[in-house]
Amino acid sequence: MNRIRLARLPILLLTFALVSVRAEAQITAIKAGKLVDPATGTTAVNQVILVENGKIKGVGSGLQIPAGAKVIDLSRATVLPGLFDCHSHMCQMTLPDNRDLFTTDIRQTTSYRAIIGVKSAREYLESGFTTVRDVGNNGLYADTALRQAIENDIVPGPTVINAGRIIAPFGGQYHLQPERPELGNPEYLFADTHDEMIKAVRQNVQFGALVIKIVVDDQKYIYTPEDIRFIVEEARKAGLKVAAHCMTEQGARNAIEGGVASVEHGFRMSDETLELAKKNGTVLVGTDFPEKAAEYLGLPPDIALKFHNIFLDRLKRAFKVGVTMAYGTDTFFQVPGETRGTLAISYIDTFVEAGISPKEILKIMTTNAASLLGVEKQRGAIKEGLYADMIATPENPLDNIQTLKKVSFVMKNGRIVKQ
Numbered sequence: 001m002n003r004i005r006l007a008r009l010p011i012l013l014l015t016f017a018l019v020s021v022r023a024e025a026q027i028t029a030i031k032a033g034k035l036v037d038p039a040t041g042t043t044a045v046n047q048v049i050l051v052e053n054g055k056i057k058g059v060g061s062g063l064q065i066p067a068g069a070k071v072i073d074l075s076r077a078t079v080l081p082g083l084f085d086c087h088s089h090m091c092q093m094t095l096p097d098n099r100d101l102f103t104t105d106i107r108q109t110t111s112y113r114a115i116i117g118v119k120s121a122r123e124y125l126e127s128g129f130t131t132v133r134d135v136g137n138n139g140l141y142a143d144t145a146l147r148q149a150i151e152n153d154i155v156p157g158p159t160v161i162n163a164g165r166i167i168a169p170f171g172g173q174y175h176l177q178p179e180r181p182e183l184g185n186p187e188y189l190f191a192d193t194h195d196e197m198i199k200a201v202r203q204n205v206q207f208g209a210l211v212i213k214i215v216v217d218d219q220k221y222i223y224t225p226e227d228i229r230f231i232v233e234e235a236r237k238a239g240l241k242v243a244a245h246c247m248t249e250q251g252a253r254n255a256i257e258g259g260v261a262s263v264e265h266g267f268r269m270s271d272e273t274l275e276l277a278k279k280n281g282t283v284l285v286g287t288d289f290p291e292k293a294a295e296y297l298g299l300p301p302d303i304a305l306k307f308h309n310i311f312l313d314r315l316k317r318a319f320k321v322g323v324t325m326a327y328g329t330d331t332f333f334q335v336p337g338e339t340r341g342t343l344a345i346s347y348i349d350t351f352v353e354a355g356i357s358p359k360e361i362l363k364i365m366t367t368n369a370a371s372l373l374g375v376e377k378q379r380g381a382i383k384e385g386l387y388a389d390m391i392a393t394p395e396n397p398l399d400n401i402q403t404l405k406k407v408s409f410v411m412k413n414g415r416i417v418k419q
């Protein structure tokens with residue numbers, strides 16, 4: 001370092017210190033005409049929310065707005081916590097002309113998948129999803145790279161709880177042929193023995209996974225309750241929960257008995273298995289495809305309708321039984337005219353069709369989801385001390401849930417994303 005540079009150093013440091021102090025001191029005051037608390041399904045009027053350093057500093061009707069605070073006037077809108085999608089695949093995208101997972105996955109490189117993820121993440125955030133749990137199918141850890149890029153402010157996106165590679169019995173969700181078994185990589189970590197299961201969990205933890213995703217029953221040989229308990233225990237040691245993809249009644253039952261945090265899909269769950277989920281505190285992430293989304297899975301309209309009706313029936317029964325549910329969509333495909341975010345929000349239509357009240361839907365999209373993801377002490381409510389993740393809608397979603405499709409304001413970690 002030469003002399004001139006050295007001489008400038010104190011000035012540089014002082015400037016840096018002043019900028020830091022100013023950034024820290026910046027308080028944002030949000031005037032909320034209505035403020036919804038999804039946990040209780042109640043609305044408070046004329047509230048002020050103070051945000052500092054990315055977190056909520058205070059909420060109330062008589063709060064003094066400090067001098068110099070940046071004021072955001074949402075007095076004509078309804079403010080509520082940011083939404084959650086507990087079942088995303090941000091780095092996967094089948095196209096309308098190629099809806100087959102296997103060919104899509106093997107044709108796209110991980111770097112290409114990461115770029116898809118950047119687009120999905122921005123679209124999720126713009127639609128009001130401030131947190132997502134991403135459950136695999138991301139090539140070779142494109143999801144970890146995406147999460148880190150969001151955390152390091154390189155690209156915009158929601159808070160991500162990512163799964164890394166999906167752990168599954170041999171073959172995963174593919175039907176391989178004997179000459180090319182390696183085509184199952186890197187999409188899945190095949191684990192059939194307990195040694196392989198330990199290794200698969202640890203590999204995921206090492207490479208940045210924050211949740212473990214297993215596929216229980218997409219082959220004729222499925223994970224037993226003992227296998228699942230073993231994986232759950234290994235994940236627990238590293239502080240991770242387990243999400244289980246279950247397509248069959250038996251698979252869902254095994255997953256619940258094995259102690260997973262959530263059953264994903266669970267389309268074939270009987271009332272008895274739903275009761276068991278309720279008893280054990282297993283959360284159902286139903287990925288309840290609306291009819292249109294089912295069509296874009298590549299199913300002919302009559303089959304899409306048939307599937308949609310199966311999802312709808314299970315959703316109604318799950319609600320009747322009283323299983324704890326968290327919102328999850330499973331959008332991994334491109335629908336013309338829709339972004340990943342608008343597509344994800346459209347799944348509320350299935351809940352409306354099932355007769356579930358706006359109050360319950362909101363809880364499923366925020367409070368329940370935050371607890372499932374283990375972030376309830378940081379996110380999922382507008383309360384002092386939590387991160388300032390919030391959205392605004394023109395109407396009160398407790399009166400008209402469809403207003404969630406018109407999110408007009410998004411703040412994540414105290415920063416405005418959309419206004």
Ligand SMILES: [Zn+2]
Nearest residue numbers: 087089135330
């Ligand atoms: Zn999925």
